[in-house]
Amino acid sequence: MKNKLSLFAVPYVGWMSIFVVAPIIIMVVYAFSTAAGDFTLENFARMGTYTAVFTRSFKLAIIATLIALLIGYPVSYMLSKEGPQVQRIAMVLIMLPMWMNFLLRTYSWMSILENNGLLNQLFQQIGLIDLYNQIAMHFASDPAAYVPIDHFQMIGTQGAVVLGMVYNYLPFMILPIYSVLVKLDHSLIEAARDLGASSVQVFRKVILPLSLPGVLSGITMVFVPSVSTFAISRLLGGGTQMMLGDLIEQQFLGGAYNPQLGAAIALVMMAIVVVCMLVMNRFGDGEEQAVML
Numbered sequence: 001m002k003n004k005l006s007l008f009a010v011p012y013v014g015w016m017s018i019f020v021v022a023p024i025i026i027m028v029v030y031a032f033s034t035a036a037g038d039f040t041l042e043n044f045a046r047m048g049t050y051t052a053v054f055t056r057s058f059k060l061a062i063i064a065t066l067i068a069l070l071i072g073y074p075v076s077y078m079l080s081k082e083g084p085q086v087q088r089i090a091m092v093l094i095m096l097p098m099w100m101n102f103l104l105r106t107y108s109w110m111s112i113l114e115n116n117g118l119l120n121q122l123f124q125q126i127g128l129i130d131l132y133n134q135i136a137m138h139f140a141s142d143p144a145a146y147v148p149i150d151h152f153q154m155i156g157t158q159g160a161v162v163l164g165m166v167y168n169y170l171p172f173m174i175l176p177i178y179s180v181l182v183k184l185d186h187s188l189i190e191a192a193r194d195l196g197a198s199s200v201q202v203f204r205k206v207i208l209p210l211s212l213p214g215v216l217s218g219i220t221m222v223f224v225p226s227v228s229t230f231a232i233s234r235l236l237g238g239g240t241q242m243m244l245g246d247l248i249e250q251q252f253l254g255g256a257y258n259p260q261l262g263a264a265i266a267l268v269m270m271a272i273v274v275v276c277m278l279v280m281n282r283f284g285d286g287e288e289q290a291v292m293l
Contacts, residue, residue: 030263043264050247050265057243058272060158061227064165065173068222071166072173073215077207079174080181087182094171102168106235109164113154113236120151156238164232169225173218180214181207216280224273244269 034040047054079090097105112118123129133148140146154160184207192202230245237243244265251262 027263027267030260031267033260035260043261046261047265047268053242053244053247057227060162061223064162064226065219065223067166068170068173069219072170072218073177076174076177076181079178094174098171103231105168106164106232110155110235113160115151115155119154123152155236156240158241160236161233161241164236165226165229169222172221176217176221177211177214180211184210219280220277227273228269
């Protein structure tokens with residue numbers, strides 16, 4: 001029986017070897033070599049010039065992950081308390097945007113956020129931009145020198161990049177948390193209430209610790225693609241909010257062709273992401289043991 005199962009695993013092992021292990025090995029070789037193929041650590045030393053890109057990438061990814069968590073957890077919690085029919089409809093609505101192409105969704109946000117986009121047209125129609133000009137002119141040190149604006153600058157900002165991340169990756173936060181909350185043993189909640197715990201205490205002592213595996217899974221599934229994204233930062237950031245994904249792509253496909261440096265940056269980013277995942281997993285294991293005790 002074991003031999004038959006091993007035979008079924010051969011295609012999977014071959015697939016993993018070709019499309020996962022081999023690219024990682026090639027990346028490691030490139031990261032520690034020069035264009036001539038000699039061993040070097042210069043590629044890692046040169047990454048210091050891109051400290052701002054690393055900082056921006058992790059900052060925006062953390063912000064997007066926290067916003068997704070603040071939105072995703074209440075949504076998941078409320079859905080878990082609804083009936084099966086409402087849950088099915090809600091899951092379809094949550095996953096419906098994911099059926100569209102990723103770039104198409106991002107281009108849609110461009111048409112909404114651009115200077116003459118839908119939002120700015122709406123703000124002009126309701127008089128919000130005129131109201132802003134009046135208030136800004138009133139508080140300006142020299143009202144005569146104030147130049148009125150005809151739109152709010154939304155595209156090409158860090159806020160637009162974070163918005164694109166949250167919109168595209170929010171389902172990856174909701175689904176794992178919801179899948180854990182919907183399977184909670186309600187007898188534990190009833191027992192806590194019978195023992196005199198308030199609603200806040202029940203949530204803090206029972207529901208939140210038991211839902212932590214879903215929370216950690218959601219954080220991982222949002223943070224990892226956010227920190228390595230390049231399409232969102234390029235389109236919604238307007239080319240001014242370069243992130244690690246853009247930097248790596250630039251080294252492989254851009255005018256500054258340097259695959260060795262690109263591989264080194266990708267390797268360091270992958271190592272940082274793996275360390276973050278290990279830390280979150282250890283934290284989750286500790287919380288789970290505490291709940292059991």
